[in-house]
Each structure stands twice: as structure tokens, then as C-alpha cells.
Amino acid sequence: MRLRHPHAVFVHGDSPVHRLPAHVKVVALAATVVAVVATPRERVGALVAEAAVVALAAVVARIPAGVLARRLALAAPFLVAAVALPCVGGGPRVDVVGVSLSVEGAWAAWGIAAKGLTCVAATVIVTSTTTVSDLIAGLSRLRAPNLVVGIASFMVRYVDVLADEATRTRTAMAARGYRPRWAWQATPSAGAAATLFVRAYERGERTYDAMAARGYAGRMPRIDDAGTPPATWCRGLALPALVVALAVAGVVLGIGVAP
Amino acid sequence: MHIPDGLIDLPTSFTAAAAATGGVGESLRRVRRTAQERVVPLAGLAAAFVFVLQMLNFPVVAGTSGHLLGGALAAILLGPWVGVVVVAVVVVIQALVFADGGVSALGLNVVNMALVTVLVGWVVFRAAAWILPRTATSIVAATTLASWASVVAASVAFTGEYAAGGSGGVALGTVFGAMVGVHALIGIGEGLISGLVVSAVLASRPDLVVGARVAGFRGSGRSRVSRGAVGGFVAAGVGVAVFLLAVVAPRASSSPDGLERVAADHGIAGTAVDSFAAASPLADYDVGGLGGDLRTILAGLVGLGLAFGVGAAATRVRSRRRRAAVEVPTVAEASS
Numbered sequence: 001m002r003l004r005h006p007h008a009v010f011v012h013g014d015s016p017v018h019r020l021p022a023h024v025k026v027v028a029l030a031a032t033v034v035a036v037v038a039t040p041r042e043r044v045g046a047l048v049a050e051a052a053v054v055a056l057a058a059v060v061a062r063i064p065a066g067v068l069a070r071r072l073a074l075a076a077p078f079l080v081a082a083v084a085l086p087c088v089g090g091g092p093r094v095d096v097v098g099v100s101l102s103v104e105g106a107w108a109a110w111g112i113a114a115k116g117l118t119c120v121a122a123t124v125i126v127t128s129t130t131t132v133s134d135l136i137a138g139l140s141r142l143r144a145p146n147l148v149v150g151i152a153s154f155m156v157r158y159v160d161v162l163a164d165e166a167t168r169t170r171t172a173m174a175a176r177g178y179r180p181r182w183a184w185q186a187t188p189s190a191g192a193a194a195t196l197f198v199r200a201y202e203r204g205e206r207t208y209d210a211m212a213a214r215g216y217a218g219r220m221p222r223i224d225d226a227g228t229p230p231a232t233w234c235r236g237l238a239l240p241a242l243v244v245a246l247a248v249a250g251v252v253l254g255i256g257v258a259p
Numbered sequence: 260m261h262i263p264d265g266l267i268d269l270p271t272s273f274t275a276a277a278a279a280t281g282g283v284g285e286s287l288r289r290v291r292r293t294a295q296e297r298v299v300p301l302a303g304l305a306a307a308f309v310f311v312l313q314m315l316n317f318p319v320v321a322g323t324s325g326h327l328l329g330g331a332l333a334a335i336l337l338g339p340w341v342g343v344v345v346v347a348v349v350v351v352i353q354a355l356v357f358a359d360g361g362v363s364a365l366g367l368n369v370v371n372m373a374l375v376t377v378l379v380g381w382v383v384f385r386a387a388a389w390i391l392p393r394t395a396t397s398i399v400a401a402t403t404l405a406s407w408a409s410v411v412a413a414s415v416a417f418t419g420e421y422a423a424g425g426s427g428g429v430a431l432g433t434v435f436g437a438m439v440g441v442h443a444l445i446g447i448g449e450g451l452i453s454g455l456v457v458s459a460v461l462a463s464r465p466d467l468v469v470g471a472r473v474a475g476f477r478g479s480g481r482s483r484v485s486r487g488a489v490g491g492f493v494a495a496g497v498g499v500a501v502f503l504l505a506v507v508a509p510r511a512s513s514s515p516d517g518l519e520r521v522a523a524d525h526g527i528a529g530t531a532v533d534s535f536a537a538a539s540p541l542a543d544y545d546v547g548g549l550g551g552d553l554r555t556i557l558a559g560l561v562g563l564g565l566a567f568g569v570g571a572a573a574t575r576v577r578s579r580r581r582r583a584a585v586e587v588p589t590v591a592e593a594s595s
Contacts, residue, residue, distance in 0.1 A: 026355070033362040038269050071358065078263045115265025116361070123358040132356055139355075147287050147299065151348045154303020155310060156356075162304075162311045180318035183448065189317050190455030193327075197308050197336060197456070198464050204304035208297055217296055 011128040016235065017061035018129045021228055022138025024236035025126045031240040032122045035247040041111030046250030050243050051118045057239050058121065061129050071124045078116055083109065132156045158203070166196055261353070262368055262417070264361030271424025276366025279347070282374040286343040298341065305337055306345045310352070317452050325448055330376025331384065331409035332453040335402050335470035336460065339381040347373035367420055375416045380409035381470075388474035395461050395482040398471045403454035403484075407446035407496060414442035436508025443500035447493055458482045 017025070032054065039046050058068055093102050130138070136156065140149040169192045178188055208216075267275075290298055312329045319325050334342040347369050353359040360368040384405035391397035418435045425434075460468055462481050471477075 029362060033264055034269065037265050037272070037361075037363045074358075078266070112263070112265050116263040119264035119361055119363070120358050123355075123362060127356050127358065132352075135355060145284075145287055147290065147302075147344065148283075148348055148351075150299040151303045151306050151344065152352055154300055155306035155348060155352065158304055158307040159310050162307050163314065166311055166315060183317075183319050183451070186317050186452060187455055189315070190452050191459045193312060193315060193452075194456045194459030194463070196311065197460060198467060200304045200308040201301065201464075201467055204301040207304070208300040211300065212296075 010131050011063060011067060013062055013129075015060060015062040015129065017057065017125065020129075020236045021141075021232060022130050022134040023141040024138075024228065024233060025130055026135070026138050026142060028236050028240040029122055029126045031237065032243045033119045035240070035244040036115050036118050036122075039115075039247045039250050041107055041114070043250035044110075046246050047114045047118070049246050051114065051121075053239055053242050053246070054118050054121050054125070058125050060239075061125050063125060063128050067128065068121065068124060071128070072117060072120055079113055154207075158200070161203075162196060162200055165199065166192070169195070261360030262364040262371070262420075264363050266361075266425065267364060267367055267420055268424035269363065271420055272363050272367055274366075274423075275370045275420065279366040279369035279374065283343060283347045283369065286340040286347075289340040290344055293340075302337070302341055302345050305333070305341070306348050309333055309345055309349050313349075317448065319448060325445070327449055327452055328372065328376060328410060328413070329453075330372060330413070331380025331402070331406040331449070332456060334377040334381040334409075335384055335405065335453075335457060336468055338469040338473070339377055341469075342377040342381070343373050346377055371413045371416045371420075376409040376413050379412040380405040383408040384470055385474065388470070388476075393474070393476045395458070395465075395471075395476065395478070396484055398461060398468070398474065398476055399454045399458045399482040399484055400488065401474070402457040402470070403450040403492060405450075406453035407443075407450035407492075410442050410446035410449045411439060411499075414438045433508050436503045436506075440500045440503030440508060443496055443503060447496040450492065450496070451489070454484070458484075 020028075036047070036050050039050065041047070094106075127135075133153065133156065136149060136153050139152070140146075173188060173192065180186060180189060290302075309329045312332075313326050315326060317325060317327070330342070330346055333346050336342075337345060350360065350368050350372050351365065354362055354365050354368065384401045387401035387404050388397060391401060415435075418431070418438050421434050421438075422431050457468060457470075458481075461471060465471060465476075465478070
């Protein structure tokens with residue numbers, strides 16, 4: 001079992017998207033995703049154009065196509081559902097190459113696949129160009145509660161430590177011949193998880209003591225408090241604004257309706 | 260369990276986001292009232308633990324493995340309010356950093372995985388621990404029951420959200436039967452593993468199990484759950500699952516819903532309904548209207564078996580290929 005490495009998400013590089021502040025990117029992502037989800041699935045042209053804008057953003061961010069494709073595939077299990085829908089959906093049916101498909105189910109499948117993939121791609125663009133700690137600092141600038149920001153930053157700092165500890169425990173167990181195949185062989189695995197919890201808790205206590213000794217009183221000091229110039233907001237929100245415009249055009253003007 | 264973007268419509272997503280904000284906000288207020296600055300490092304480490312817990316594989320059947328969702332376990336180890344906050348943070352980071360679950364569906368995912376699992380898990384745990392005697396064994400049994408209930412409750416919540424704003428012309432009864440049925444099975448594993456974890460923590464650091472303290476159990480020591488009790492729990496869980504998957508889901512009409520596993524299972528089950536019903540020796544079998552029902556139920560069971568067989572075969576092939584490919588197991592492979 002390989003534990004995923006959280007920081008492997010970030011792709012080192014330099015691009016206009018890499019340079020944008022994290023909180024601008026989070027707002028841009030939210031606007032894009034909401035616009036895509038709000039676009040009716042019958043507006044095929046609008047959805048395709050929105051996907052093209054997201055693809056353009058990936059080009060601007062200089063994300064290698066292979067990386068993008070691999071991450072899309074990781075997030076794609078919901079496509080299995082989309083494939084099943086036309087076969088088993090209800091309502092009127094239509095014959096396509098000898099296979100009877102539900103019209104309603106096919107539309108649902110198209111909607112889930114198109115919107116889902118476009119939104120995952122938009123998310124991958126943001127996560128590939130932002131380090132996790134920048135992302136959390138961005139959430140803090142967007143007025144996320146202090147407690148949540150604090151817990152999240154501790155979490156990403158210690159996930160690696162705990163994952164390494166879990167991997168070492170597994171290796172030690174495997175070296176001693178533990179290769180569980182059936183549910184009733186799970187007791188040692190659960191014991192290892194319990195040990196991991198106890199150690200994590202004790203590490204938390206030690207960390208708190210060390211921080212209290214250095215003057216910690218419940219919140220971390222903010223380092224960068226400079227405002228964001230309007231020009232930065234404009235650059236960051238240019239492409240999302242295009243997606244929103246396409247969604248509005250699709251809804252109001254009926255652009256891109258399928259035949 | 261992560262809902263992707265585009266599966267549930269925006270009004271429902273925004274309503275859920277409001278509910279999530281309210282629920283997590285109330286939990287934050289309660290956490291601030293009871294614990295002070297100490298809580299940030301401790302809850303942060305607990306969040307890292309829940310995150311890593313979801314990456315740990317536990318054996319299921321013939322080399323297949325699954326992982327915990329951990330909502331009820333978090334509630335029992337950390338208490339309900341810290342539990343809600345911790346699991347919510349995990350869900351938010353999963354969506355924003357790993358694209359696990361949609362950004363527009365964040366509210367839905369927080370409601371299902373943080374609010375519903377943690378709070379239902381906590382309520383069931385308290386109720387069970389109150390009824391049972393104050394012993395380590397009772398705490399473990401209550402944990403098992405609460406974890407099963409929390410997973411099932413999350414799937415019921417998903418069905419409600421799907422009913423309010425799901426896409427795809429799919430019969431609600433089918434979604435309910437398939438979704439809750441599969442999660443009644445998943446919940447068995449969640450319950451047993453959570454019980455074992457709490458049992459192990461109780462044996463070494465009983466003071467860390469907030470649920471045990473609140474339930475009035477202050478001793479330490481080993482729990483002894485009898486084989487019969489475990490068997491009864493598994494049998495009851497399987498019974499609920501089979502009833503939902505084989506009786507409720509196929510009879511409500513055919514169609515799956517969005518979430519990947521259910522759809523995959525039911526896609527097979529759904530096609531099996533047609534082919535099986537046509538070709539089966541039961542096709543002409545009809546005793547006072549019972550034949551049709553029996554046929555559907557049998558077809559559902561066969562579909563379930565097929566889906567399970569395909570899944571087991573797939574993992575089997577995969578693990579054999581992996582074993583063949585790696586002569587000297589690396590750290591990662593050796594621990595798989």
C-alpha cells in the first residue's frame with residue numbers, strides 16, 4: 001500500500017497562474033465551478049465552450065498535459081456512474097447502434113461527465129499551481145474561521161509525519177509475516193491504527209507544550225497582510241468571468257442548444 | 260462517498276452549504292467554549308490522523324481491502340463537537356487540494372460526512388452505552404453499532420439530497436435501496452474496525468476516549484466481545500443490505516444513481532434483471548402474483564453476486580499481477 005504524498009500535488013513551475021495570490025485563485029475556482037454547474041446540460045455548446053476556457057487556463061498555467069490527464073483519471077470514478085445511466089435509466093428509449101438507451105439517462109450521463117470533468121480540471125489547475133500552505137493562508141485571507149485555518153495548517157504539516165509512521169508500522173508488520181487477506185485478520189491492522197491515534201494525540205500535546213513555551217496564545221501571527229491590487233483581481237478573474245458569461249449566455253439567450 | 264460537481268443542482272448545494280456553515284459554526288462555538296488555545300494543535304493532529312486513517316487499507320475478502328470513513332470513530336475518540344470540526348476540515352482540504360469531491364458540492368459533502376456521520380454516530384453511541392452496562396466491552400459494542408449507523412445515515416442523507424436536486428431520471432426507491440443497501444454492507448466493516456480501534460485505545464490510554472469518559476466508564480482494561488455477538492452484528496447488517504438491494508431496489512424500477520460504486524453494482528444488477536428474467540426457469544413461474552416478486556428478488560440477488568464476483572476477480576488479477584511484477588517487495592508493496 002502506498003500512502004499518497006500530499007505535497008506531490010503541487011507542480012513546480014512558473015506561470016501567470018502560479019504567481020496569482022492563493023485567495024484570488026480560490027475565488028476564481030468557486031466562480032468557475034458554480035457557473036459550470038449552473039449551465040443547463042441541454043446547452044451543449046455552452047458547456048463545450050466552458051471546457052475550452054478551462055483548457056486554456058491549463059495552457060496558461062503550463063501544466064503538462066500528462067499530469068493533467070493523470071489527475072483527471074484519478075478523480076474520474078464517477079464517470080462509471082455516467083456510463084451506467086443511459087443503459088438503465090427510465091423514460092423513452094432510443095436505439096443507438098442496436099443498443100437501447102434511455103434518453104433521460106443519456107442526458108444525465110452527459111451532464112455529470114461534462115460538468116464533473118470540467119470542474120475537476122479547474123480544481124486541478126488551482127491545486128497544481130498553489131502550495132498547500134499558500135492555499136490555507138488564502139483561506140485565512142478569505143475570512144475562514146481562525147480555528148479551522150489553524151487546524152488545517154497543523155493537519156497538512158503532520159499528515160506526512162503520520163503517514164510515514166503508518167508506513168513504517170506496516171513494513172514492520174509485513175516483515176514479521178502479517179499479510180492479511182480476510183476481514184477476521186484485521187485485528188492487528190486496527191491495533192496499528194489505534195497506536196497511530198495515541199501517538200498522534202501525544203505528539204499534539206508535546207507540540208502544544210513546545211509552542212506555549214515559545215509564546216503561542218491561540219493563533220499564529222500573520223506575515224503578509226498587504227492588500228491585493230485590483231489589477232491582480234482582474235487578471236485572476238478574467239477567465240472565470242468568461243465562463244460565467246458563457247453560462248449566462250447559455251441560460252438567458254439559449255446559445256448552444258442541442259438540436 | 261464524495262459527491263462530484265454537477266451531480267446535485269445548485270439550489271440544493273447552496274442549501275446544504277448553509278446547513279454545513281451553521282452546523283460547523285455551532286460546533287466551533289462549542290469547541291471554543293470548552294477548550295482554549297490547546298485545541299488547535301490537538302485537533303490538528305487528530306485531523307491528520309483522520310486523513311491518514313482514510314488512506315489505511317483493512318482486509319475485507321480474499322485480498323480485497325477497504326478503508327474507514329472515520330466519522331463515528333472521530334466522534335467517540337474526540338467528542339462530537341471537536342469531531343465535527345476535525346472531519347469538516349478533512350473534507351474541505353480533500354476537496355480543495357485533492358479534487359476529492361466537488362467544490363460546489365462541498366456543503367453537501369460536509370453535511371454527509373462531517374455533520375451526519377459524527378452526530379448520528381455520537382447519538383447512537385450514547386444511547387447504546389446508556390443501555391449497556393458500564394464496561395469496556397459495552398463501549399466497544401456501542402462504537403460498532405454507532406459506526407454502522409453513521410455510515411447508513413450518511414447514505415440516507417445522500418438519498419435525500421438526490422431527491423431534492425439530483426440529475427438523471429432515476430426512481431427514488433431504487434436510489435434509496437441501492438445506496439443504503441451497499442452502505443449497510445460497508446457499515447459492517449466500518450463498525451467492526453472502529454470497534455477494534457477503540458478497544459485497542461481503551462487497553463492502552465482509556466483516558467483518550469472521550470466517549471467512554473462521557474458514558475461514565477472510567478476504568479481501563481480489555482474488552483471481550485463474544486464471537487456470537489460479532490456474528491449476530493454481521494448477520495443483521497447483511498440482512499438489512501440484502502433486503503434493501505434485493506427487495507427494495509429492483510422493485511422500485513430500474514436505474515442507478517450517481518455514486519460510483521452503487522452505479523457499478525447496480526449497472527450489472529440492472530442488466531441482470533432483464534436477461535435473468537427472460538431466460539430463467541422462473542420466467543413462467545407465477546403463484547398468485549408472488550412469482551413476479553420472487554423473480555425480481557432473485558434477479559437482484561444474482562446481480563449482487565455477479566457484481567461482487569467481478570469486483571473480487573478484478574482485485575485478484577490486479578494483486579497477482581503486482582506480486583508477479585515485484586520480486587523483491589519494496590516498502591510500499593510489502594505493506595500492501
